[in-house]
Amino acid sequence: MQVSRSLEYAVRSLVCLASSRRPMDLGAIAEKERIPRAYLAKIMRTLVRGGLVSSTQGRTGGYRLRKPAGRIRLLEIYMLTEGPSKLLPCIGDGGSCSASASCSQKPVWIKVEQAVNEAFRNVTLKEMLPKKTNGGKGAGKRFEDPLSQERG
Amino acid sequence: MQVSRSLEYAVRSLVCLASSRRPMDLGAIAEKERIPRAYLAKIMRTLVRGGLVSSTQGRTGGYRLRKPAGRIRLLEIYMLTEGPSKLLPCIGDGGSCSASASCSQKPVWIKVEQAVNEAFRNVTLKEMLPKKTNGGKGAGKRFEDPLSQERG
DNA sequence: TTAAAAGTGGACCGCTGGGGTCCATGTTTA
DNA sequence: TAAACATGGACCCCAGCGGTCCACTTTTAA
Known part of the structure; x- marks a missing residue:
């Protein structure tokens, strides 16, 4: 029962973003974390879709967190990269188990x-x-409250 | 992050054994639990090696639990069928992580x-x-204390 | 005494899904 | 308008899981 490499990469990238006071582009993250660039691109897409990071396109584009690090739970990242948990196939849809x-x-x-x-x-x-x-x-607070627009 | 089918089968088989006051042979377990016989054989071997069940060979052979069901923890079964956990490869051997x-x-x-x-x-x-x-x-206690020789 | 019926050990195998690549396309700015 | 970024999706490879098979040992019933 291992965690997928995608999750590991996602976490590392998010940590990377959280540690940087400026947005980072794909290449920078990939290089710093030594993650295959094209694969990371795919992962970042799911993080964007999932609302954990926001992206800006265009020439000076890049990624940044959408919430302070203290409000991003490992479970969220987990559920984005791997599906909802389901230790066994019989859990959740309520019927695939022969014992019913x-x-x-x-x-x-x-x-x-x-x-x-x-x-x-x-x-x-x-x-x-x-x-x-x-x-x-000098780089005191970084990502604590400057982005608290999202208090869901 | 799913649990392996081996673990699922192992658990079902152990439950099966725990519910039966008499030893059961491979065929009986396989049929009752609808598990491919040859595959179950492989799983039972690891349960035997792991000390959870004891087997007797020969014509009237079969399997039985070696401890009362209340003293078999899911973690034991887990560790036998899948290795020791290791959510990430970097955990345990202390060195495969590039960040050291x-x-x-x-x-x-x-x-x-x-x-x-x-x-x-x-x-x-x-x-x-x-x-x-x-x-x-009448079949009152089943597997509660009759096998408490192993109190490790 | 021997054949049937049980477990043991291990080699082998197919296929699925995770890990990874590639390319075409959209978007922004120098 | 081209460079530099992100996006979308098709595609590929292969390790490992789930499963099979066979040769062998052990025990018992006939």
């Missing part, structure tokens, strides 16, 4: 899945940022 | 992985058994 209704195992699996989801929800991007060891050298 | 030592994300991933493991550890086979609706018709 009276299956005594299904509720337990659901419980496990919820716990796993909780594990991912409990982590926020902010916790993954590199610790700033400088005592506030 | 100062990686600020690794500890967070480790934390997530521990939570996931906990989710699997928190479930015991017993919780997956079908609820006995009979008020103690």
Whole structure:
């Protein structure tokens, strides 16, 4: 049960964006994080569609976060890159299990899945940022509240 | 992030064994759970090696649990069928990550992985058994303590 | 004593999906 | 108007999972 490489790349890229006070373009992220450029492009699209980052096209285009890092949960990134969780195929659509209704195992699996989801929800991007060891050298707050337009 | 079919089959088979007061042979389990016989054979081997079930060979051979269902945790089955968890390849061997030592994300991933493991550890086979609706018709205790020789 | 019926071990195999590439196209600015 | 960016989608490769097969061992029933 490994996490997809897409998720790993997505997280790294988002951390990258969160650590930069300016928007970054694809090439910059790809190079810094050593991610295949074309593949990263595909991933960034899903992050854009998912509303985690906003993109500007054109010559000076690039990406930036749409929320402060503290409000982006690992679960969101997870659900964008991989689908909704579904530990087992029988969970969710409510019918693919041959044992059907009276299956005594299904509720337990659901419980496990919820716990796993909780594990991912409990982590926020902010916790993954590199610790700033400088005592506030000037680039002080970065991404804390300047983008709090989205308080959903 | 789905769980392997092997794990699903393993769980179903163990539930099957736990629900039966007598040992069951491969064919019986395979038929009842509708699992491909040869594939199940492979899975049962790993369960035997892992010490969850004991097998007797020969003509009247079969399988039985080695511990009461209440003492078999989902995590054990998980670790037998799939390897040790490892959400990301960089976790565990301590070096495959290009960001090496100062990686600020690794500890967070480790934390997530521990939570996931906990989710699997928190479930015991017993919780997956079908609820006995009979008020103690005779086959009362089944697998509760008759096998408590192994109290590790 | 021997054949049937059970488990064991391991080689093998097909196919799916994740990881990755490529190209054509839209958009912005120097 | 061309360079530099993002977007969309078709396409490809291959490791690994799910599954099969066969040769072998062990036990018991006849």
